[in-house]
Each structure stands twice: as C-alpha cells, then as structure tokens.
Amino acid sequence: MSRVTAADDFPSRVTANLAPRADEIEAIEPEADFGDGALVLQLKARDGKAYERVMRELGPRLLATAVRMLGNEDDAREAVQDAFLSAFRNMQNFDGKSKLSTWLHRIVINACLMKLRTKRRKPSVSIETLLPRYNDEGHMELPIQSWRRGETGNDDDAPDDSLRQRVREEIETLPEEYRAVLMLRDVEDLDTAETAVVLGVSESAVKTRLHRARQALRAKLDLVVRGERSQEGGK
Amino acid sequence: MKCPGPSCKEVCEFLSDFVDGQMSAVRRLAFEAHLKACPPCAEYMHQFALTIKLSKKCCCPGKPTLPIPDDLIKAVCAAMAADQPACDVSQARCDTTAPLSKQQN
Structure with a gap:
C-alpha cells in the first residue's frame, strides 16, 4: 500500500x-x-x-x-x-x-x-455522438437494432465476468461529470437530492447529466453488442 | 408513421423520468400508449432500462465487501492519537492485534 x-x-x-x-x-x-x-x-x-x-x-x-x-x-x-x-x-x-x-x-x-x-484532469469529451438524433418529425434518425434476449444478461441472472468487465470499462470511458452522476445514482443508490449535495450541483443538473449518461452508456453497450455480432458473423 | 401522444423525441428525452417513476399518471399513460404503438421506442426503452440494470449488476459483484487492512486502521488510530486534545491520550490508542470481541469485554 x-x-x-x-x-x-x-x-x-x-x-x-x-x-x-x-x-x-x-x-x-x-x-x-x-x-x-x-x-x-x-x-x-x-x-x-x-x-x-x-x-x-x-x-x-x-x-x-x-x-x-x-x-x-x-x-x-x-x-x-x-x-x-x-x-x-x-x-x-x-x-x-x-x-x-x-x-x-x-x-x-x-x-x-x-x-x-x-x-482525472483529462479533458472532457463530448458525448453528443452517443445521443439519439431525430428527424424533423421527431422520429429517431437511425433504426434501433434489437438486443437479443440473453446476450446482455437481460434476465435476472448475474452477468458473466466478461460482460461485467465490458460494462465497467464502458462506464470508465464516460466523461467524469457523467460517470460520477451515473455511479452515485445508479450504482450507489443516492437519490437526486443527495447526489446534488455531494457533487455541489443543482438537482436539475443531476437529472440532465444522469439521463445523458444513461443514453451514452446505452449507445456504448450497443456498439459492444453489435461488435460481437459482427465478429460472430465473420467466423 | 404517426405515433400516438408524445413524439419519439419527447419519449426518449424523458425516459429517465419514466423509468424512475417521476412522471404524473396522465403523462405516464401517454408514454405507455406511445411505447405500445412504436416498436423503435419500445426497443430503445428496453435497452435504456437494461443499461441501468447492468450498471448496478456489473459494478456490484457478489462479494460487496473488501477487508480493511490492519495498517490502515493503525494509521488512522495513530493520526487520531496525535490529534488528541490534552487529556488522556491513551484513550485514543487501539490494539489492532486483539480481536474486537475481546476488546469490547
């Protein structure tokens, strides 16, 4: 130590x-x-x-x-x-x-x-590319590809070590202001008010950051899932 | 395709409120109607909710605790003893080699 x-x-x-x-x-x-x-x-x-x-x-x-x-x-x-x-x-x-x-x-x-x-004084990276985009009618620009049942541990079983590691790695790559909110709210189970106090930001900022963090992580996991499929297809 | 109620954008932008149960009953019904009629949004909602679940599951493994090293305990106790106001400093000392149950007797 x-x-x-x-x-x-x-x-x-x-x-x-x-x-x-x-x-x-x-x-x-x-x-x-x-x-x-x-x-x-x-x-x-x-x-x-x-x-x-x-x-x-x-x-x-x-x-x-x-x-x-x-x-x-x-x-x-x-x-x-x-x-x-x-x-x-x-x-x-x-x-x-x-x-x-x-x-x-x-x-x-x-x-x-x-x-x-x-x-962690690394420069904050934009997550805009990880957020959904919409056309003029308010529909999503890109189609959503389904996650096969079971491939992301979407049942009540504990995720396997490989998936656990991948999810942790993707969370680690989130910009710090988003990662911190996601960890406090979704992992440590603090509520919005508690998170706002701990981080010294408004509750509104916590809610906005949390939503964007979840969206960005979903997009990252989507790439992981589809990347695996591509590899499977290439075999 | 015309989706009922709120737009797809509105649904996706307020999914956290929906998932966290921070939405009025009326608005929730409108969201549910949209999700029922719009497969892309329903799939997005599914993935969004699963992402939240995975964050928790993957960061909190089965063994949620780690042993506290004795040297950490000794260091904290030593620091606190050094901080001690001018009274009985021995009160702040601790014997980290003795089991806790023995010390409490």
Missing part, C-alpha cells in the same frame, strides 16, 4: 473537512438513527476502540464503494483512510439524524470525488 504512515506524515488535505455539514446531512438523510447512539458517543469522546470497531465493521463495505468509484484498490484505500480521518475529526458535526453508516458512506464518496478531481 502506497500510503499508510504515522500521523505526522498525513498531508494537510487529509485534514480537509470531507464530512457533510449538519445542514447538508439534514438535507440528504432525514431518517432517524437506528441505535448508533452509544457508539457515536464513544466516537465523539475520541475512543480509540470505537474508531477501530467502526473501521472493522463498516470499513469493508465502504472500501468496496471506494473501489467502485475509483477503479483500483490502492486509491480506494487512501480515500477510505482520508474519509475515516475526516469523519472522526468531525464527529461533532454528526447529529444522529442519519445512520452512522450512511453518514460515513457520504464521506467516503466525497473523499473519492476529491481524489478523482485531483487525478
């Missing part, structure tokens, strides 16, 4: 407040808490055993989230480490209106987004 060090080695950005503010928490998670009370008090009292308990019990799921967001385990571990530090340092901001696990999930997502902003 590239960066697990003593306390004085932590860069200053780690001390950045990744935790949502109290008003943001209220905005994104109005549900009542479910019995985290004693543990939260221990965390607020800076109890080391409580830190460890939280990291051991909630960490694995949070690390899996970070891997999905960032695409590799090294970056994910760093993001989770940053997130735990930020959360523990800002426990006073946790008012118990959300579950502790939900609050930490948001902080991990914030940490991942911060890492993405610093690492």
